[in-house]
Amino acid sequence: MKRYSQTTGEVGESSDLSPWKTADALDLVYVGYGLLIVVLVLVSYVLGAFTWLPYDPEQIRVDLLNAPPGSAGHLLGTDFLGRDILSRLIVGIQAYFLPGLLAIVISLLLGTTLGALAGYRSGEVETLVTYFNNLVDSFPRLVLILLVIAAFKPGIYYIMVVVGVTGVPAVASLIAGKIEFLAQKNFIEAAHVLGLPSRVILLKHILWHHCMPLLVIQATIGMGEAILIETSLSYLGFGVQEPTPSWGNMVQAGANYFFQGKFWPSTAPALSILFTILGFHLLGDGLNGILEGSAGK
Amino acid sequence: MILEVTNLRKHYRQRAGIFPALRSRERFIPAVDGVSFCLEEHETVGLVGESGCGKTTIGRAILRLTPATSGRIVFDGHDITAMSARELRPLRSQMQMIFQDLDAALNPKMRVRAILAEAITTHHRLSDGEVARRIGELLEQVNLKASKLSNFPRELAGGEKRRVGIARALAVGAHFIVADEPTSALDVSIQAQVVNLLRDLQRQLGLSYLFISHDLEVVQLISRRVAVMYLGKIVEMGLADRIARAARHPYTHLLWSALVEGQSKEASHAPLNTRTGAWEPFDFERPVSGCRFAPRCPVYEARGRPAVCTDAATEPQLHDIGGRHYVAGHFPV
């Protein structure tokens, strides 16, 4: 049985309800969960800034190596150097968030610019952008990152610049496709006929009105990706370097003890990674469903 | 003379095969193939023809939405055929277009107020108060309720969308408007409103229209002169009443008889159009030499397929038959 109902009162002249009011319940749950993760990240910064942590995340306790959760006031236990896992977990996200934002800003700015160039000025420019995209896309991302690390030094910001640049093609082709689709539309032609300069049409009618939700969604996905990349690099030993905690190097360090039955040092950060990436992806998914899905009645 | 189009051609390039670089396989589709006409001030010229005859392409070429392949378009004394976008911009305030598609013509993410305000401020720097006053004026001109200003286009009914489109064209101060099928997407009861509105605006503001439509009755009602197009060419042009009543080209006859026939049950077997069932999609790659209408022409059949009709050297050209009436045909009816 499916129920449909009409709210009483006049419906005629009123405009549509906002997309948030009529959104799918599931999409709202997604967005809510995603926002919760974002809030938790911000909370972690506050806690870190005021050092309101249970313990100093880098304090080594030789007497408490790999202590199980709950022992001696360590809620999630300690790691192989006796450092408090909860404190490291809280601070650990900070290894990603700002670098991740950098990666997102790079890929969105560069991607939008290239996409706009390709979509709006077809011909030679489009071919050039396509070649650039293909070049970047055909290069294995990890190899590129390793090359950069070899050339400079293992630093999360170097890595994230590469992540940002390698994220450009996806954004560029998305934007270029959208622009090509919109350029056929009468309302863009009408704007040209009105005599608006191309730059205004591109910035206002195309990017601002029709690409914003797309970019926000792309940003959330980019954040999830940045975390994932750092984790894989940590596993290779090239991620955030000890003693600075990151979830990636925590999993890596803890994994050595996993088969000795000491699962907690790696499980806690692994789950954190899982739920955080899920959060960002669901945020993107939910926003997509609500903002983009609202176009049709 | 507000608009003068001379020998306008527009060929679309169609790439064939998987190697676009091999130009030899490229096909050129002549959407508009040498069209000349002019439009005087405060005049409405109707452009009729069936889908694919190139009438919309002419409108788009005049507004430079698509570059012309060759020919000359002179608007208000300026040759705009090869003007740069920058040079053209000031002229944009004088020529506008009403688009056929109601929904695609308005930015779906902008409210009506923003759409109008944008058009008003495109060519003039105005204060908010002046913009608001101008919006009020436009609303009155197109007879739209002020409560609609805060609506998005999708929340409007068909006729209201059309009114917003017209108001936008007026907002920049245009006095020449290309109206591309302005009524075809509308309901019958709304069509009459829009036709009346366009006529009233013409009278009040002294507008000139190029009225593109396949609706012969509406064109006849609103236009002073009518040009009939067939496959990229004008085959007949003249005063609306003469085209309707004393058409000379067999194709014009066919168009009008389809209409008259609809009005009476009895005339359902007019001899002129018994063969239209066999019309195939026109193959631009193997164009008929000579008269393009010959393969479908009842006169061509009736006269025993004279050779002059399919002789490439004698493609009929528009010629004056008196009373500003032009026909392109070997055997005017």
Place this chain on the structure above:
Amino acid sequence: MGAPLLEIENLRTYFHSRSKRAFIRAVDGVTMVIARGETLSVVGESGSGKSVTALSIMGLLDAGPGVISGKITFRTDGGERNLLHDLEHYVTLGEQDGRIMEVSKDEAGWRKQVERIMAEVRGKEIAMIFQNPKSALNPFVTVGHQITEAIRLHTPTKHPREAKERSLYWLERVKMDSPRLRFDNYPYGLSGGMCQRAMIAMALSSEPALLIADEPTTGLDATIQSTIVGLLAELKSELGIATLLISHDIRVVSRLADDVAVMYGGTVVEYGPAPEILGARFGLKHPYTAALLASRPSAQNVEEKGGLPAIEGEVPDPIDVPRGCRFYARCNRVTEDIRDACARHEPALKELTPGHHVRCWLYGD
């Protein structure tokens, strides 16, 4: 003649708008009758519910809640059937001041039920042709093959060669130019007019009892339109097949229809023999019908280059159906005596002359 072929009683088909949290009352209590061998034409503007009525008959609605009440009696040689049999078991309606405000429907169950009822009706006893013939034909299968398949599926002719002969017969019947050649064509090789002919051939090949033609000429060029209308007129007189013709084009309707139903805002406002409804006597008509007929350019106003007598206002929004007469807001014939009734109460269909019904307070008691 006997009992009519198809009888629609009080059909209601609603959809639901998420963004307005309201019902789209697309078809709101439609009653009409199609006699054997006659053409009933449904005339109306966008949003009047004419196409939704056709889709409701065919059970081809995807969006919910869809058909929520009514009865469609279909009488063939095989007996009498209600195409909405047992609908009330799947739907519960909640009313508030005489207006449906809540619907609960077991959609999956109803879908199954519709498929059970319609399996032997759709395409076989009721065939349909659509507005856009190109998209209604399968682009990857030749026209001839599609018709042959339809024949083998719906008629006793099962042998491939016989079925092919039969489909060639139908292609000839619809005056397809060189049918043997066209038989092996794919739809993209045919013009719009030829595709529509192929669609008609396919629809007729299963020898249905009822043909539903939804805007069969809209979107075709004027010259092609008139030949298709001519073909339909010819087939009608030769085959005598009952037809439900849906169109907004009064010219097409006046050539083909025996009876006309004028729809406005989801209901039938006028219903009767075509000559009476489309004829020149404007007096005895629903004000909407009269205004609609007058709003097309006529010889007279073209002559005078005068304005058109337009109907003011907009086509009603099926979300916001007025309480009183649906045409009240745009009507120019409201008199002071009936104004109150027009605004508050919806008039019933009244029989003016035998067979001619009008839903208007002007023709009150």
